[in-house]
Amino acid sequence: MPHISLSNLMVAYGNQKVLQNITVDIPNNQITAIIGPSGCGKTTLLKTLNRLVDLYDEIRVEGEVRIDGADIYDPKADLLNLRKKVGFLSQKPYPLPMSIHDNITFGPRIHRMNRKELLDQIQELEKHIPIDSLCPNGRQEETRHSKTHEMAYLVEYYLRLAGLWEEVRERLHAPAAQLSIGQQQRLALARALAVEPEVILADEPTSALDPISAQLIEKQFKTLKNHYTIVVVTHILRQARRIADYVIFLYLGELVEHGPAEQFFSSPRDERTRAYISGEIS
Amino acid sequence: MWCRGPRLSTYQCSFKPRKAATTSEKRGGVANAIVGSLCLAFGASLLSFLLGLPIAFALQKEYISRRLAQITRLSLDILWGTPSIVYGAFGFIIMVYLGLRASLLGGIIALTLLMLPIMVRSIDEVIRMTPPELKEASYAMGATRIETTFKVVLRQALPGMITGVLLAFGRGIGDAASILFTTGYTDYIPRSLFDPVASLPLAVFFQVATPIPEVQQRAYASALILLIIVLLISVVSRLLSHRYSRHIIR
Numbered sequence: 001m002p003h004i005s006l007s008n009l010m011v012a013y014g015n016q017k018v019l020q021n022i023t024v025d026i027p028n029n030q031i032t033a034i035i036g037p038s039g040c041g042k043t044t045l046l047k048t049l050n051r052l053v054d055l056y057d058e059i060r061v062e063g064e065v066r067i068d069g070a071d072i073y074d075p076k077a078d079l080l081n082l083r084k085k086v087g088f089l090s091q092k093p094y095p096l097p098m099s100i101h102d103n104i105t106f107g108p109r110i111h112r113m114n115r116k117e118l119l120d121q122i123q124e125l126e127k128h129i130p131i132d133s134l135c136p137n138g139r140q141e142e143t144r145h146s147k148t149h150e151m152a153y154l155v156e157y158y159l160r161l162a163g164l165w166e167e168v169r170e171r172l173h174a175p176a177a178q179l180s181i182g183q184q185q186r187l188a189l190a191r192a193l194a195v196e197p198e199v200i201l202a203d204e205p206t207s208a209l210d211p212i213s214a215q216l217i218e219k220q221f222k223t224l225k226n227h228y229t230i231v232v233v234t235h236i237l238r239q240a241r242r243i244a245d246y247v248i249f250l251y252l253g254e255l256v257e258h259g260p261a262e263q264f265f266s267s268p269r270d271e272r273t274r275a276y277i278s279g280e281i282s
Numbered sequence: 283m284w285c286r287g288p289r290l291s292t293y294q295c296s297f298k299p300r301k302a303a304t305t306s307e308k309r310g311g312v313a314n315a316i317v318g319s320l321c322l323a324f325g326a327s328l329l330s331f332l333l334g335l336p337i338a339f340a341l342q343k344e345y346i347s348r349r350l351a352q353i354t355r356l357s358l359d360i361l362w363g364t365p366s367i368v369y370g371a372f373g374f375i376i377m378v379y380l381g382l383r384a385s386l387l388g389g390i391i392a393l394t395l396l397m398l399p400i401m402v403r404s405i406d407e408v409i410r411m412t413p414p415e416l417k418e419a420s421y422a423m424g425a426t427r428i429e430t431t432f433k434v435v436l437r438q439a440l441p442g443m444i445t446g447v448l449l450a451f452g453r454g455i456g457d458a459a460s461i462l463f464t465t466g467y468t469d470y471i472p473r474s475l476f477d478p479v480a481s482l483p484l485a486v487f488f489q490v491a492t493p494i495p496e497v498q499q500r501a502y503a504s505a506l507i508l509l510i511i512v513l514l515i516s517v518v519s520r521l522l523s524h525r526y527s528r529h530i531i532r
Contacts, residue, residue: 052422055414080424088422094415097437097529107423110433175529188419195423 003028003199003229004049008063011044011053018044022063022255024248031221031230033244033261035237037282040250042233043091046201049231050086051079067199084111087197091204093184095176096191100168103176103187104155107195118150121196122157128227134160154194162190163220182213189220199229206239218243237277241265249273308496310469312504315485317471319508321386322481323455326393331447333394334401341406344427355406361399367459369396374463384466387475392464396457397450404449408442409435416531441527448519452512458483482508 009022019041026032034042047053048065051072065072072082084107096103108118134157155172159165164186168179176187185205192200202221206214221230221243234240240247240261247264249257249272257264257273268274275281341351373392382388412435420430458481466478467488482504489501 050422052418055418055421080426082424083422084424088418090415090419090422092415094413094419094531096416096419096434097531099529106420106425106433110423110425110429177529177531191419192423 003067004231005066006064007066009045009048009065010060010062011041011048012060013056014058017253019048019250019253024255024258026229026231026248027246028229029225029227030245031225031232031243032246032248033240034231034233034248034250035235035240035276036250036256037276038235041253042235042250043203045248045250046203046231046233047088049199049201050083050088052083052088054079084195085197086199086201087192087195089185089188089192089200089202089205092208093181093188095179095184095187098176099173100159100176100179100187101155101172103191104158104194105151107191108151108154111195115150118154122150122154125157125196125227129161129223131157131160134165158190158194159187161193161220161224162186163216164190180213182209182216185209185213185217186220189217193224197228199231200224202230202232204233204235207235214239237279249276251276308494310500312480312482312485312500312507314469314471314480315482315504316507316511318386318465318468318479319455319482320511321472321479322389322393322461322465323451325386325390326397326454327447327451329390329394330397330401330450334398334405335443337398337402338405338409339431341402342409342431344431355403358399358403362403365459366396366457367462369393370460370462370464373460377464383476384464384478385476386465386472386479389461389465389479389481390475392460393454393457396460397454400450400453401446404446405439405443408439408446411442412438413531438530441523441530444519444523444526448516451515455511455515456483456508458487462487482511 004026006025007023009019010017011019022045034045036042044053048061049067049072053059053061061073067082067086070077096106098106113121156165156169159168164183167183168174168187176184179187185208189200189205206217209217218239221232224230225245232240232243244261247258247261248255249264249270251272257268257270264273265277268277272281340346341354343351346354369392373388373395376391377384377388416434416438417430420434421427425433461481461484465481465484467480467484468478469480470477472479485504486501486508489497489504492498
């Protein structure tokens with residue numbers, strides 16, 4: 001049973017339809033790439049999955065988006081819980097106007113998680129991704145034994161999970177705005193992970209980054225997919241080839257083709273897919 | 283105000299200084315005016331900030347409809363441009379209605395009316411400059427709009443807000459017309475909110491037109507002191523603003 005399943009999804013801004021007839025299941029614990037030319041509705045599709053489209057004026061959504069069986073557009077749906085479950089990474093990272101440390105703890109703080117819940121969350125996650133597997137050089141100090149240890153440990157764990165710990169360990173209380181843009185994107189990833197989502201949505205997460213930082217993000221995604229379901233919007237075909245397990249191809253607001261990455265790239269069924277992959281249309 | 287003319291003239295008797303006016307004396311300083319002006323300006327800044335901050339936040343699109351926000355902004359802009367003598371007259375009517383004498387409190391009320399539109403609109407503009415993606419990042423983690431407003435937007439807008447408060451303060455401390463009827467003028471330093479109070483702009487106003495050179499010089503000194511206070515406040519607010527801008531996202 002997949003986490004996310006869309007059926008007959010239609011999204012319109014005012015009278016202009018941006019997406020129509022989208023019916024697809026997004027596989028669990030894989031990286032799904034949404035590809036397509038600019039302006040074909042990729043970002044809109046991504047943002048319908050955690051209802052960030054609600055923030056736009058005059059938006060209209062029809063059809064069904066089911067996450068764990070519940071329709072998220074049901075008027076009775078729990079919006080805050082949905083967004084907790086489905087994390088989001090934007091194109092350009094926007095660190096919150098506070099320190100690196102506080103950026104990570106923001107999520108747990110707003111969800112008022114107590115000590116026990118925090119510990120449970122990390123322990124559960126450690127079963128899947130042990131912290132030692134994230135430390136190529138071994139751990140020099142034990143935040144686990146520090147005074148307010150659960151928060152300190154949580155911060156270290158998620159920063160390691162996002163591959164940022166070694167670079168910021170000395171300046172956790174410095175403003176997040178001082179980080180480079182590549183580091184900010186990994187901070188945004190760590191921040192999103194700290195609310196312990198099941199799904200991570202990423203909207204062209206590497207497009208504002210330099211190649212080295214982009215590579216780091218891709219690498220983290222490959223590590224994370226064992227435990228999270230990841231949906232990435234990208235307009236870089238090569239990136240989709242590198243990281244995707246499953247591909248959704250949109251063209252002018254319509255779902256043209258979707259399938260496992262290998263099959264999608266080697267033997268596309270639709271003419272438009274073939275043209276897009278070969279670079280005839282872009 | 284026409285119909286209130288006779289009452290105004292009888293009222294004036296009540297805010298004549300209790301002893302011979304320093305405005306005609308050759309000796310003496312302006313400590314009464316300095317303390318009075320600072321009390322008036324800080325009191326009114328505090329009051330208009332406390333009233334203005336919630337109004338500015340309420341004007342954001344998360345809280346009210348766009349149309350209502352537009353109308354409110356337009357009204358506030360008109361109020362911003364209203365001559366301060368109008369606030370003075372209006373403040374005076376309120377004072378009479380409340381049964382207040384010319385006093386520190388009356389002056390603070392009149393100045394608050396004057397400063398509130400400036401405060402609200404400048405804070406409102408700073409809040410509106412918050413990048414929508416920043417709010418989106420907060421919402422995406424499951425924050426409510428209240429949490430987003432107070433934990434994210436407020437921090438981001440803080441340095442700009444300090445500038446807004448300064449703008450209002452500068453307008454308030456230098457304003458003569460709005461406090462002309464409402465504070466009176468006295469040689470004494472006020473001991474309570476209900477005492478009449480001297481102020482620097484009125485010290486200039488009352489003393490500069492006298493034929494006595496010593497008194498005129500006191501008026502110029504008052505003007506200089508007023509400038510220095512505004513300068514000091516703006517330096518302090520710049521330092522504060524710089525201090526809080528470490529965290530903001532550009």
